[in-house]
Amino acid sequence: xxxxxxxxxIWQAFIVFFSAIFTQNILLIYFLGLCSFVGVSKQxxxxxxxxxxxxxxxxxxxxxxxxxxxxxxxxLHLEFFRxxxxxxxxxxxxxxxxxxxxxxxxxxYHNLGIFLPLITVNCAILGAVLFMVIRDYSFxxxxxxxFGSGIGWFLAIMAMAGIRERLANDRIPRGLQGPGITxxxxxxxxxxxxxxxxxxxx
Amino acid sequence: MIxxxxxxxxIVSSIGAALAFVLVLSEKKFNDYxxxxxxxxEEKELTxxxxxxxxxxLGGEKIFIPSAxxxxxxxxxxxxxxxxxxxxxxxTEEPFLDKSELDSNTRLSCQVKVRNDLKIFIPPELFAIRExxxxxxxxxxxxxxxxxxxxxxxxxxxxxxxPGQFMQFLTPVYxxxxxxxxxxxxxxxxxxxxxxxxxIIRLVPNGICTTYCFRYLKVGDPVRLNxxxxxxxxxxxxxxxxxxxxxxxxxxxxxxxxxxxxxxNKRKTTYYFGANKLKDxxxxxxMHQFEKELANFRFVPSVGxxxxxxxxxxxxxxxxxxxxxxxxDASDGEAYLCGSPGMIDAVIKVLKxxxxxxxxxxxxxxx
Numbered sequence: 001x002x003x004x005x006x007x008x009x010i011w012q013a014f015i016v017f018f019s020a021i022f023t024q025n026i027l028l029i030y031f032l033g034l035c036s037f038v039g040v041s042k043q044x045x046x047x048x049x050x051x052x053x054x055x056x057x058x059x060x061x062x063x064x065x066x067x068x069x070x071x072x073x074x075x076l077h078l079e080f081f082r083x084x085x086x087x088x089x090x091x092x093x094x095x096x097x098x099x100x101x102x103x104x105x106x107x108x109y110h111n112l113g114i115f116l117p118l119i120t121v122n123c124a125i126l127g128a129v130l131f132m133v134i135r136d137y138s139f140x141x142x143x144x145x146x147f148g149s150g151i152g153w154f155l156a157i158m159a160m161a162g163i164r165e166r167l168a169n170d171r172i173p174r175g176l177q178g179p180g181i182t183x184x185x186x187x188x189x190x191x192x193x194x195x196x197x198x199x200x201x202x
Numbered sequence: 203m204i205x206x207x208x209x210x211x212x213i214v215s216s217i218g219a220a221l222a223f224v225l226v227l228s229e230k231k232f233n234d235y236x237x238x239x240x241x242x243x244e245e246k247e248l249t250x251x252x253x254x255x256x257x258x259x260l261g262g263e264k265i266f267i268p269s270a271x272x273x274x275x276x277x278x279x280x281x282x283x284x285x286x287x288x289x290x291x292x293x294t295e296e297p298f299l300d301k302s303e304l305d306s307n308t309r310l311s312c313q314v315k316v317r318n319d320l321k322i323f324i325p326p327e328l329f330a331i332r333e334x335x336x337x338x339x340x341x342x343x344x345x346x347x348x349x350x351x352x353x354x355x356x357x358x359x360x361x362x363x364x365p366g367q368f369m370q371f372l373t374p375v376y377x378x379x380x381x382x383x384x385x386x387x388x389x390x391x392x393x394x395x396x397x398x399x400x401x402i403i404r405l406v407p408n409g410i411c412t413t414y415c416f417r418y419l420k421v422g423d424p425v426r427l428n429x430x431x432x433x434x435x436x437x438x439x440x441x442x443x444x445x446x447x448x449x450x451x452x453x454x455x456x457x458x459x460x461x462x463x464x465x466x467n468k469r470k471t472t473y474y475f476g477a478n479k480l481k482d483x484x485x486x487x488x489m490h491q492f493e494k495e496l497a498n499f500r501f502v503p504s505v506g507x508x509x510x511x512x513x514x515x516x517x518x519x520x521x522x523x524x525x526x527x528x529x530x531d532a533s534d535g536e537a538y539l540c541g542s543p544g545m546i547d548a549v550i551k552v553l554k555x556x557x558x559x560x561x562x563x564x565x566x567x568x569x
Binding site: 076084110111 | 289297
């Protein structure tokens with residue numbers, strides 16, 4: 001890799017990073033990872049912890065799975081196994097990290113580790129990894145994409161938690177309480193995020 | 203083709219196996235907390251292997267805490283109090299716990315990991331749900347189509363329940379019934395009698411369980427019940443009570459009255475019993491007995507339609523009429539309803555007209 005193509009890739013990673021946050025937000029545009037989004041968005045503090053865990057896991061699993069894909073699956077012509085392999089690698093990696101954090105850093109476990117099992121089989125994580133493969137990103141771009149997608153997810157759940165904290169004392173029709181109103185809000189937020197389309201051209 | 207298939211399956215399986223191997227090794231190294239003791243309600247001590255969450259550790263010991271999400275921390279049902287050894291409340295638990303729960307050390311058992319000895323408190327009603335092997339001890343006719351069944355508990359020999367709760371009755375296979383089914387019946391007996399359970403059952407034409415109880419069940423027969431279940435119960439306030447129940451809906455009310463007598467409860471209480479016909483009226487003597495024994499209790503039966511020649515001096519008409527005529531101001535009271543959905547809906551309407559707020563009306567619909 002010469003210096004020029006490296007610079008191009010850094011620039012591309014930068015663009016992909018921002019587009020993953022705003023125009024291609026994995027949660028609000030692709031609606032992936034909704035289960036934990038609806039379940040754990042009642043409080044800002046909790047939502048923040050989960051969001052950071054998602055950022056961390058997305059970035060690292062994108063990096064790991066990029067190597068697995070390009071150095072194991074492609075040479076062996078086993079691309080069609082990527083779904084299974086990505087899932088088990090994500091699950092194993094998250095489990096492993098959780099165990100290590102749990103044992104050695106109670107503070108980190110309290111703030112981050114406890115959320116890891118919740119996102120072990122989160123479809124947003126798998127979605128990000130598959131997008132990375134489908135769009136044929138290079139390694140640097142993939143890391144930028146994973147990091148950006150994580151931040152996009154984090155922003156979305158933080159915004160939702162902020163709204164839900166304010167809604168907590170409002171009078172909501174009984175049939176809409178809980179997940180109902182949350183999905184309605186998510187839809188409105190998604191509409192708002194469409195406003196970012198056109199800010200970036202990939 | 204076949205070779206490709208074999209090779210690819212082999213490669214993917216070996217990657218999976220390698221990952222599993224790494225995980226098992228790291229689990230051994232990082233997740234080894236040895237044997238931990240769990241002290242439950244200061245009564246029982248379990249020894250479990252550490253490293254699991256409390257919900258599954260208890261499940262492994264056949265103590266089942268309700269959980270809808272399967273331990274992922276999203277339903278908030280698996281609450282119990284962990285008095286010692288749980289560490290700080292995790293951010294995943296906080297959204298599900300209010301201030302009083304935080305103060306009482308309530309935790310989500312799926313989020314609490316067993317790493318050391320724990321001291322926990324499980325609400326007795328949760329702890330108590332189990333199967334009871336019983337023996338039918340007595341069958342009493344209450345009316346032409348209602349019987350009271352008294353069961354002696356054999357294994358386990360005692361039960362404690364909250365008045366208003368129900369049990370499930372396992373109907374065995376018999377002549378016209380080919381599969382075992384459960385039916386729920388409210389407990390009618392005195393909660394102080396911990397060795398017996400009484401149920402009031404009304405014959406439902408062609409009902410699988412009621413037919414069994416009326417036609418086949420004999421004194422001395424073995425019976426299997428499980429429970430107790432249900433949230434229908436008296437509140438802890440001093441508000442006047444209105445009981446409304448007809449037929450076998452009397453069961454939980456009778457149980458509550460026994461309990462009120464045992465605890466010397468002085469709340470102003472009125473029981474409206476609606477009978478369609480005079481022959482549906484039952485337990486009148488018992489209710490008059492309660493009127494004498496309880497500080498402030500009144501029994502108001504009403505009869506819907508009289509047959510020619512019958513003599514009835516009490517309230518005539520539906521139970522809603524009795525409430526309209528007899529009940530004065532209901533605004534500060536609480537109502538406990540038990541019976542068919544139609545009756546309950548009609549009564550709720552009348553009670554609201556009398557000024558009772560809807561959140562003070564508690565009911566158990568028999569469906």
